[in-house]
Amino acid sequence: MSRQRATAFAPGHVTAFFSAHPNERPAAAGSRGAGLTLSDGVTVRVSAPGERAASDLTAGLSGAVTTIDGEPGTIGAVDEVLAVLGVAAADGSPPNAGAASRPTVTVDVETDIPIGAGFGVSGAAALGTALAANEAFDRGRSENELIRIAHEAEVSRGTGLGDVVAQARGGIPIRVEPGAPGFGALDGVPSQARVEYVTFGELSTEAVLSGDTTALSAAGERALDRLREDPRLPTLMTAAREFAADADLLVPEVAEAIDAVADATGEAAMAMLGRTVFALGTGLSDAGYDPAVCQTHPSGARLVDGEREP
């Protein structure tokens, strides 16, 4: 029996502001904007077959068994990535499954960051799955191909527009043009920071993105122009606060926290799209909150290790 497994890490990503750019082709769809990638992120381990006793877990539509922090779960974009890479078929058959036994592909997702709160967990899981599955099953795709596959999966599922390409770059990415490699274009703010964050609950990306995004996108374009004229971190934070107000996305707890940080002469903004506030340095601590603490992440998503015994 072959043993195939690999692990990848993708940083979290808080979007500071964005404009939505739908397109019939998922690779060309995306968002423009900017954000911070975080050292808190998502680790994805892909293994199959025979690596896991999966009998007590439920296989998803793709035939893969996914766990999220040890519990059975489903991430649509992850299933999509596995299907595109031919690692799990749409009919539920894992690849190379013998007639007698049908062992299951397992995807174990571990997150340092809250789900549904604006940290790009689904994008990170999709990108980490693409990198790990490519390695474990020796699919021979290039980095850009894997980024495109994860981006298309996110866009198709309506769970994100710009996290994947940002998480693939790392640092403090500026999404200059929307879309996957070959379509989009990225730049970055050449800086680094300690980042604090507090989450007050979930906010549905799908609900916002499926509504009218005209006013939101106009505000996002203004914020991007401002940052590109002055690609510094304080400018990113100012532009983010203006965007949240102009796009009418601020929720009360987040607005209150941003004000409290400002009163303590710090810099904070809302993570798009989540009931989450993030601050530079010790902004939230200084304002009396008890935040999670991390750093901007110096690199994009990467394979951590891999093993194949064909």
Next chain:
Amino acid sequence: MSRQRATAFAPGHVTAFFSAHPNERPAAAGSRGAGLTLSDGVTVRVSAPGERAASDLTAGLSGAVTTIDGEPGTIGAVDEVLAVLGVAAADGSPPNAGAASRPTVTVDVETDIPIGAGFGVSGAAALGTALAANEAFDRGRSENELIRIAHEAEVSRGTGLGDVVAQARGGIPIRVEPGAPGFGALDGVPSQARVEYVTFGELSTEAVLSGDTTALSAAGERALDRLREDPRLPTLMTAAREFAADADLLVPEVAEAIDAVADATGEAAMAMLGRTVFALGTGLSDAGYDPAVCQTHPSGARLVDGEREP
């Protein structure tokens, strides 16, 4: 007196194969090809004024004082980057220099890797200088702008064509199209490896690049086509060995080492352009050499820290 300093790290880069693409515009000039970025690299500390007693060091043409591993030295591309960023003027005046005192901008370059041996030290120094000087002197350039400035400096000085963009990306970069951001395009091999290397001496990049590169570039294009069809690390190594032979660049000590590693069932190739052999895993150790050991570097060049007291 203001205190301004910042430190940046840029990974080393061994080019496996390349084709040369000169252009009148340095930003559009470059090379196509592939290589490995290394965790051994170059750390650049930019500081001025008043941070260093520079009286016993000699200022270069740009007015900057450069040290290389603690010794006075000059790197043309570094002087060029400082001049473009307005940090040191071509007439030798540092910025904001008072009439009475003319304190000097200091650039301290520390390398883990040999100079002139195919590790892209000049490119790494130029890129590290761009990142650190931008931070120390609050120049407000974006990452892409800083990469372009460092790339243009390398190309103008004739010391490299593709190292800077590779070192800005990290990992195992594929230079799909030549040139700086906005002109070139990159992809990557989604892998990682332990890397061993041995250097037998210097080889002049300028001498090779200023000669007839027609046959070399044809061999480089073939190697790139091969890798893009199969973006895996073993294929990169095979393509690199074929390129070195076809382009007639192999030097005897390197050829001997590559053969010895192959006899020990390892993978080795020549670093372009240097009298250097690099191998995956324990290839050179297994063949009886006493190599330096590092890893592919997961990220591109980054600011390490910065401090400004305006």
